[in-house]
Every structure is written in C-alpha cells, then in structure tokens.
Amino acid sequence: MVKKIIEKACSGQRIDANEAACLYNEADLYTLGQLAQKKRFEKNPKPIVTYVIDRNINYTNVCISGCKFCAYYSAPEKPEGFVLSFEELGKKIEETKALGGTQILLQGGLHPDLPLSFYEEMVRFIKGFDIHCHGFSPPEIIHFSNISGLDIRQVLERLIDAGLDSIPGGGAEILVDRVREQIAPRKATASQWLDVMEAAHALGLRTTATMMFGHIESLEDRIEHLKRLRELQDRTGGFTAFIPWPFQPGNTSIRCRSATAHEYLKVLAISRIFLDNFDNIQASWVTQGYKVAQMALFFGANDFGSTMIEENVVAAAGVSHRLSEADIQRHIKDAGFEPRQRLMDYTLVG
Amino acid sequence: MNETIVEESLHRAGLSDIYEKVRQGKRLSPEDGIRLYETADICSLGFLANLVREEKNGDYTYYIYNQHINYSNVCTNLCKFCAFGKEDGQPGAYCMSLEEIVSKVEERLDEPIREVHIVGGIHPELPYSYYIDMLREIKRVRPELHIQAFTCVEIAHIAKMGGKSIEEALLELKEAGLGSIPGGGAEVFSPRIRERLCPEKLPGSQWLEVAKTAHRLGIKSNATMLYGHIETIEERIEHMKALREAQDETGGFMCFIPLAFHPKNTSLEDVAPTSGIDDIKNIAVSRLMLDNFPHIKAYWVMLGPKVAQLALSFGADDMDGTVLEEKITHMAGGETSQALSNREIEYLISSAGRIPVERDTLYNVIKVIS
Numbered sequence: 001m002v003k004k005i006i007e008k009a010c011s012g013q014r015i016d017a018n019e020a021a022c023l024y025n026e027a028d029l030y031t032l033g034q035l036a037q038k039k040r041f042e043k044n045p046k047p048i049v050t051y052v053i054d055r056n057i058n059y060t061n062v063c064i065s066g067c068k069f070c071a072y073y074s075a076p077e078k079p080e081g082f083v084l085s086f087e088e089l090g091k092k093i094e095e096t097k098a099l100g101g102t103q104i105l106l107q108g109g110l111h112p113d114l115p116l117s118f119y120e121e122m123v124r125f126i127k128g129f130d131i132h133c134h135g136f137s138p139p140e141i142i143h144f145s146n147i148s149g150l151d152i153r154q155v156l157e158r159l160i161d162a163g164l165d166s167i168p169g170g171g172a173e174i175l176v177d178r179v180r181e182q183i184a185p186r187k188a189t190a191s192q193w194l195d196v197m198e199a200a201h202a203l204g205l206r207t208t209a210t211m212m213f214g215h216i217e218s219l220e221d222r223i224e225h226l227k228r229l230r231e232l233q234d235r236t237g238g239f240t241a242f243i244p245w246p247f248q249p250g251n252t253s254i255r256c257r258s259a260t261a262h263e264y265l266k267v268l269a270i271s272r273i274f275l276d277n278f279d280n281i282q283a284s285w286v287t288q289g290y291k292v293a294q295m296a297l298f299f300g301a302n303d304f305g306s307t308m309i310e311e312n313v314v315a316a317a318g319v320s321h322r323l324s325e326a327d328i329q330r331h332i333k334d335a336g337f338e339p340r341q342r343l344m345d346y347t348l349v350g
Numbered sequence: 351m352n353e354t355i356v357e358e359s360l361h362r363a364g365l366s367d368i369y370e371k372v373r374q375g376k377r378l379s380p381e382d383g384i385r386l387y388e389t390a391d392i393c394s395l396g397f398l399a400n401l402v403r404e405e406k407n408g409d410y411t412y413y414i415y416n417q418h419i420n421y422s423n424v425c426t427n428l429c430k431f432c433a434f435g436k437e438d439g440q441p442g443a444y445c446m447s448l449e450e451i452v453s454k455v456e457e458r459l460d461e462p463i464r465e466v467h468i469v470g471g472i473h474p475e476l477p478y479s480y481y482i483d484m485l486r487e488i489k490r491v492r493p494e495l496h497i498q499a500f501t502c503v504e505i506a507h508i509a510k511m512g513g514k515s516i517e518e519a520l521l522e523l524k525e526a527g528l529g530s531i532p533g534g535g536a537e538v539f540s541p542r543i544r545e546r547l548c549p550e551k552l553p554g555s556q557w558l559e560v561a562k563t564a565h566r567l568g569i570k571s572n573a574t575m576l577y578g579h580i581e582t583i584e585e586r587i588e589h590m591k592a593l594r595e596a597q598d599e600t601g602g603f604m605c606f607i608p609l610a611f612h613p614k615n616t617s618l619e620d621v622a623p624t625s626g627i628d629d630i631k632n633i634a635v636s637r638l639m640l641d642n643f644p645h646i647k648a649y650w651v652m653l654g655p656k657v658a659q660l661a662l663s664f665g666a667d668d669m670d671g672t673v674l675e676e677k678i679t680h681m682a683g684g685e686t687s688q689a690l691s692n693r694e695i696e697y698l699i700s701s702a703g704r705i706p707v708e709r710d711t712l713y714n715v716i717k718v719i720s
Binding site: 006010029030031033034035037038257260261262263265288289290291292293294295298299330331334335336 | 354355356358359390391392393394396397400622625626627628629630654656657659660662663697698701702703
C-alpha cells in the first residue's frame with residue numbers, strides 16, 4: 001500500500017487524504033524526507049533558502065476570543081491590556097527600516113472597542129513609511145466585520161484602500177470545527193477562515209496559511225486541514241506559503257506535551273508532499289530553534305521565515321529564540337544552501 | 351524501477367559504494383568518513399547510520415537515571431574551550447569537601463539513581479587520598495550505586511599525585527569503588543589542536559593509553575570528541591580512527607559521545623555555536639565509522655532535547671540520563687534545563703518511534719518501557 005503511494009507521489013500524481021495518512025504512519029523518516037525534498041526541488045529547483053526581514057508588531061493584546069492555547073492575550077477587563085500608540089508604532093517601523101526590513105507583520109487581539117476606522121488609520125500611518133503592510137489574520141478581519149456591520153468583502157476593500165498589501169495566515173489553528181469548538185470556541189469557524197482568504201485572494205491580496213498542531217487534534221484533522229487549504233488554493237492560487245508549527249503549551253490552559261522535533265519534521269514533510277499547489281513551505285525557528293529549522297531544510301522547507309525583530313506571542317508561552325539577519329544567513333549557509341532575502345510574495349531582493 | 355526513492359537518493363549523492371559496504375558490514379575507510387561528512391544529503395546519511403544503529407541496537411534507545419557531581423572546578427589545564435575551569439583562589443573557584451560530596455549522594459537516597467557521574471578539574475593540591483576516600487565514602491552511604499568517575503585526564507593526574515603508575519592507581523581506585531570511566535578529556539586527539547587549545551592537557555596518545563589500561567583491568571569506559579571549534583574534518587576522522595583501533599585491541603569502550611562545543615564564556619567566544627546539521631553529522635558519521643562501538647550517545651545536555659531526539663534517527667541509541675546539577679556545559683552558556691524527568695525522556699524516545707529502555711551504566715537492561 002505505502003509503496004504504491006510513494007510511487008504515486010514520486011510520479012507527480014496528487015495523493016488523497018487517506019494516502020497522506022498512510023504515508024505519515026508507515027513511511028520511514030528518510031523516505032518522507034527524500035520525497036519532500038524531491039517536491040521541494042521540483043517547486044524551487046535552486047538550492048536557495050529565503051528569508052524576509054520584517055517585524056512582528058502586535059498592536060494590542062486585548063482580546064475577546066480567549067483561545068485556550070494562547071498565553072499572550074489579555075481579557076478586556078484585565079490591567080495588562082495595551083493598545084500600541086502610533087508614536088510607538090512609528091518608532092518600531094523606523095527601527096525595522098534601519099535593519100533593512102521590507103515589511104511589517106501586523107497582528108493583534110480582537111479588541112472589543114476599537115472601530116474599523118482605527119485600523120484603517122493604522123494602515124495609512126504604516127504606509128506613510130513606504131513599507132509593505134502584511135496585516136490582520138482572518139479572525140481579525142471577521143472581528144472588524146462584526147464591529148462595523150460591513151461584510152468581509154467591504155472590510156477588505158476598506159483596508160486595501162487604506163494600503164493593506166497582504167494577509168498573514170494566522171488563526172487557522174486546525175481547520176476542523178470539532179477541534180476549534182474545543183480550543184477556540186469564540187474564534188472564526190474553519191469555513192469563515194477560508195472564506196476570508198478566498199475573498200482576499202479574489203481582491204488580489206496574497207496570503208499565507210498556517211497550521212498550529214500538536215494539541216488535541218488527530219492526524220486525520222491535520223490532513224483535513226491540509227486538504228481544505230489545497231482545495232482553496234486550487235480555486236484561487238492566492239497562498240504564497242504554508243507554515244506549520246507545533247503548539248507551545250507553556251502558560252496556556254491546554255495541558256498537553258508539545259509535538260516533538262521528530263513529529264515536526266514528519267508533519268513538515270507530509271505538508272510539502274500533500275500541498276502540491278503551494279510554492280513555498282516555511283520552517284519555524286521561532287518554535288523549534290535554529291538547529292531543528294536547519295534540519296527542516298532537508299524535510300521540505302525552502303524558507304527560513306522572518307527575522308521577527310520582536311516576537312511576543314510564542315515568547316509568552318515560554319519559548320524564546322532570537323536571530324539577527326546575519327544569524328539567519330549563517331544558519332542557512334551552514335545547512336548548505338544559499339541565503340536570499342525575499343519579499344512577502346517571494347520575489348528575491350537584490 | 352525497483353530502486354526506492356531512498357536508494358535513488360543515495361545513488362545521486364554518490365554514496366552507493368558506502369551503502370554497499372554498510373550492507374555487507376565492511377569497515378569504512380577514513381576517506382569514506384570524509385565523504386560522509388561532506389555530503390549535502392542529510393537524509394541519506396541518516397539512512398546509512400540508521401542501518402548500523404538498528405543492526406546493533408534495533409529500536410532500543412537507552413537512558414539512565416543518574417546524578418552528576420562536579421567536585422571541583424579548580425584546574426591547572428585551563429583549556430581554551432572550557433568555561434568551567436578556574437585557577438585556585440580565583441573568584442568562583444570551588445572545591446567540595448568529602449562531606450559535601452557525600453551529602454549530595456545522601457540527599458537523593460530515596461530516588462532510584464543507578465549511577466553517579468563524577469568529573470572535576472585538574473586540581474593542583476588535592477591529595478591522592480581525596481579521590482580514594484571519595485569513592486569509599488560514596489560506596490559506604492550507597493553501596494549499590496555505580497560510580498562512573500574521573501576522565502582519563504584525571505586518572506593520569508590522580509596517579510601522579512599519588513606517585514603511582516596508571517595501573518596501580520586504577521587498581522586502587524577500582525578497589526575503592528570505581529565502576530567505570532567517563533569519556534571526557536579526549537577532545538580531539540590531534541597534537542595540532544591540543545597544542546593550540548589545551549597545551550597543558552594529557553596528550554591524546556596518553557589518553558588512549560589510560561583508557562586501554564583501564565580496559566585491561568576490567569574497567570569499561572566511554573569516549574568523547576569535542577567538535578565545532580578549530581578542528582578539521584580530517585582531524586575528526588583521525589580521532590575516530592584512533593578510537594576504533596584502540597577498541598579493536600581491548601573492546602572496553604561502551605559508548606562514543608560527540609560533544610558540541612559551546613563557545614560562550616570561553617576564550618573562543620568568537621567561534622560560532624555548532625549548526626544543527628553539524629551536530630547530526632557527527633552522530634551519523636561516528637555511528638558509521640565506529641563499527642566496533644556498541645553505542646552512540648546523543649548527550650541532550652549539550653545538544654538540547656530536540657536535536658538529541660532527532661539524533662535517534664541518525665545513528666544514536668542513547669540519550670544519557672536525567673542529569674541533575676551539570677555544571678560544565680551550563681557554564682558555557684548551554685541553555686538546556688538541568689534535568690529531564692524519566693517520563694520526558696521516554697516521551698522523546700517513543701515519539702521518535704523507538705523503544706525507551708532504562709539501563710544501568712554497563713548497558714544492562716533495567717526496564718523496557720512499552
């Protein structure tokens with residue numbers, strides 16, 4: 001059975017969800033790695049590993065979603081809540097540009113009181129610095145729709161008009177409602193998340209897609225997640241990259257063990273093999289550390305992610321790794337690849 | 351096309367001849383070792399190393415419930431790669447009294463500890479009797495405990511302090527309770543490296559002599575290699591070759607442990623920390639080259655639990671132990687925690703698709719965790 005699936009994948013045919021599960025369970029790590037690398041080099045023939053210089057700015061930690069896997073948010077009535085002032089935001093952008101940064105990754109909690117106009121102004125303010133604005137994951141867009149009474153498309157049009165360039169793939173978690181009901185009952189449903197991405201793609205925005213795994217979901221749930229992404233990508237082609245990362249249980253209300261590095265590499269490889277219509281797969285040094293991220297480059301990943309400059313959400317769960325651009329370049333070279341800076345759409349810089 | 355994708359990759363990586371040798375159980379040459387280090391195909395390297403690993407140990411992956419004691423950091427060697435050693439009298443220098451050492455052991459009498467692992471500096475003044483008494487006292491309070499103590503470098507120094515030959519000292523230490531010898535102090539045997547990084551230290555040839563003498567007296571030992579500083583790939587392979595030859599003579603080595611150099615707080619701070627790829631390569635190449643070593647250890651204290659776990663698919667079959675109070679790596683900026691519980695180690699092993707096996711120092715199986 002598994003031999004047939006390997007042959008099928010090798011010959012460039014699409015594998016289905018059952019076949020992916022079988023491959024995950026029965027193929028050894030070396031076969032998965034080689035198969036993933038074959039796909040990786042079919043998509044990206046050069047031994048280049050890309051990275052982006054951007055800053056992860058969280059404009060607020062106040063959030064009404066209260067997801068069980070999150071160690072970052074502050075409930076609205078809590079004193080730790082903050083909203084970033086434009087002055088602070090401007091300072092952070094200046095610093096980013098000084099480091100050669102090309103984009104701002106802008107994400108925040110679902111704040112109960114801020115109006116849509118606040119976000120439009122924030123995007124306009126950022127665009128005043130002439131920098132790419134990669135902002136607002138689908139749950140934020142849905143939240144803006146709820147507070148403004150506008151539909152998703154209208155919200156997106158307003159933000160695009162303000163200068164929004166692309167949308168990050170956060171908040172996808174696991175795109176299976178049974179799982180979402182348990183870990184993030186107040187967050188967007190799987191279909192809502194996908195609908196936002198479909199609408200964004202239709203309006204010409206490129207987006208990424210993520211998966212947070214290793215909590216309460218099953219292998220079948222993970223593959224269902226990949227399947228729904230692949231179906232949408234068939235329709236729109238709007239996703240630039242897929243980024244899976246293991247859930248970090250520290251300081252959250254989910255009691256479980258984090259997915260291990262071994263599982264991470266397997267999930268990464270299966271993603272590369274299954275998502276045959278995604279051009280890029282990103283390694284997560286933020287959750288795994290640079291050493292495992294280097295190993296990920298042999299299991300399907302062709303991108304090292306971002307310099308982040310600041311990272312608050314994973315750090316709140318007790319995991320903190322920091323890398324400068326020079327570090328990232330060195331880690332890519334040490335793994336035997338050529339490091340190249342890229343933009344959000346994977347255009348190479350320089 | 352009957353070739354699997356793994357075989358096809360081996361072929362493309364130019365490793366088919368080594369694959370053939372490994373399948374036939376033939377010894378790899380130093381040139382083979384260098385080619386393995388130089389390959390860009392990590393999965394092929396892992397596949398080859400895993401063939402040897404499974405041939406020798408199946409899916410068994412060992413760990414031990416142990417305790418570490420670093421009795422003193424006072425050291426006359428002051429090797430450039432070390433953040434632990436201090437001159438006598440320098441701030442931060444310490445030396446435990448025998449009472450302190452004994453109380454470290456007594457504090458944990460209620461735990462099922464199998465081994466105490468004892469390593470320290472080359473102290474200029476501690477008398478021969480200190481070491482003998484240390485072993486006797488530990489045996490007195492916990493007779494069943496296996497004492498793995500004193501690297502070959504310390505053994506040579508202890509013998510000198512007592513005015514004894516290596517053989518005499520080893521016999522008396524064994525009599526006092528020494529069970530086996532840890533693998534430290536090997537660094538890289540190359541005289542070029544030792545000249546530049548640790549000129550005061552026991553030369554490589556003598557390190558090997560101490561180990562072989564111990565083996566002849568029925569004392570098993572381990573062997574290490576400190577990589578990731580200024581050594582070349584050829585020097586690493588030379589190091590492994592010397593160990594392989596010594597093992598052919600005595601068969602007394604249990605385990606090889608590649609140790610990643612941690613530059614922080616050492617005189618080599620401008621050297622970059624090792625890459626994950628180099629860590630994994632050292633595990634895999636040593637598994638393939640050291641065909642007469644039963645075990646390869648992924649020492650999680652130095653590699654971190656994540657890389658140590660991955661190493662289990664790249665040739666390693668041992669995770670070391672629960673390790674409390676380790677000081678040497680942590681002084682050099684090692685960011686791993688001080689201890690992993692048995693359950694955490696078992697989880698890492700089983701999540702890598704292997705079978706956790708609690709062992710004693712000599713690799714007798716205590717418990718197979720299913």
